[in-house]
Amino acid sequence: MSKKTEYSLFQDVCGFVDEAARHMDIHPGLLEQxxxxxxxxxxxxxIRNDDGxxxxxxxxxxxxxxHKLPCKGGIRYSDQVDEEEVKxxxxLMTYKCALVNVPFGGAKGGVSIDPKKYTVNQLEKITRRYTSELIKKKFIGPAIDVPAPDYGTGAREMAWIVDTYEAFNPEVINAKGCVTGKPLSQHGIDGRTEATGQGVFFGIREAVSVEEDMTALGLSTGLRGKTVIVQGLGNVGFYSAKYLSEAGAKVIGIAxxxxxxxDEKGINVEALKKYQNQTGGFKGYASGEFIEKxxxxLTYPCDILIPAALENQITKENAAKIQAKIIGEAANGPVTQEAERILNENGKMIIPDMYLNAGGVTVSYFEWLKNLSRVSFGKLEKRYDQEKYxxxxxxxxNAxxxxxxxxxxxxxxxxASERDLVLxxxxxxxxxxxxAMNKVRQEKNIKSLRTAGFILALERISVSYMDLGIFP
Incomplete structure (x- = not known):
């Protein structure tokens, strides 16, 4: 049996929920629901290929x-996609939305393919057929379920999705709101591309601003001078590293x-990204040491480690070797439940994924609102504000x-432009x-920010169910 089959992200998330519930008075039936x-x-x-x-x-x-509608969550194209991963x-999307107070239920989707092995023409066919399957079963719509980009997809795929949805539903005036992460030309929103990485930056910046927590870790407050290692230089990893560098942190490793x-002297993130785009990797890059494995x-010494790739990266096998004092989960589920226990015992701070990568869904919420209102943010008041100032x-x-x-x-x-307002x-x-999450952690006298985050999310979800009269 492969590791992929053995590991269940869904069971890991349920384990985190159960841990949070131990600190709450919650109806067991409600918890199960x-x-x-x-x-x-x-x-x-x-799919019919070009060769027939x-x-x-x-x-x-x-x-x-x-518990809230519409549901919200990305669409992933990866050969690692299976039912347990998507579950x-x-x-995670449910608890993430509740934690940051975005009024969506959680959802996720995916197609089990390696997108690198398909042409643009094939990917368009796959995306449009996938969308039509969702439409048939009413698993997509601005009031039902609103997908977004995820690993292996982007604005291009979202444009295909909205075009397909509109073709099937010409009478729906809010059809553009059936998906977010669209290109600006298709009523996307300015700032969505870098939103998740920007959110990672804001989250880490807030964490290192709390003097009591930094003192316990043996660190000073603020980002300036702190060393950072990032795993993954895709959209999230790139923007996380870029904004942290600009704020004075030193990115010394990228995997x-x-x-x-x-490179202990620091990495020029934008130059490395340009080199990666040109060559497909880091081998031969002029600065720093190339690391084959x-x-x-992940186990190199640094102040802040940011796994921004896939889930299940820090496990019981390598958790004890992690030297970073802060682990910022920019990816979904990069630290397993067993690894979390080891890291907590070793005095590490984990900033959980359910909070740290919520920038994407937050800005997706703004895009959805823009599509429902059918007007760009700032369009009505920008000129008025300029004249007033x-x-x-x-x-x-004169005075x-x-x-x-x-x-x-x-x-x-x-x-303020749309981008200004979004950010x-x-x-x-x-x-x-x-x-809010850190306050719960302190009040409950618990070590784990993740547990505190799940407590806060569960409290908010519970209120929704109780207000519906489903549970006492």
């Missing part, structure tokens, strides 16, 4: 919770599936006799969620 998946749709469909051959593919869409990812780079970088500056200049430079005026009077809303969400 919250843990189980509401709907599981597994289907097979054929046929292939049968397996797709999934799993809705974990209907686990769907359940990818085909090798890693280690890149997973070993211009008059205010004129009043200040003081001093004049602002043209550059100062331009900076002070500009109204402001994301920052507000991440800041509030971190301190």
């Amino acid at each position: 919250i843990k189980e998946c509401n709907s599981i749709y597994k289907f097979n469909f054929p 051959t046929y292939e049968t593919l397996t797709g999934y869409r799993i809705q974990h919770s209907h 686990g990812l769907a359940s 990818e599936w085909n090798g890693g780079i280690f 890149s997973k070993e970088l 211009r008059k205010l500056l004129g009043t200040i200049e 003081t006799g001093e004049e602002f430079t043209d550059e100062e005026k331009a900076q002070l009077i500009q109204g 402001s809303g994301l920052e507000e969400t991440m800041v509030n969620a971190y301190h």
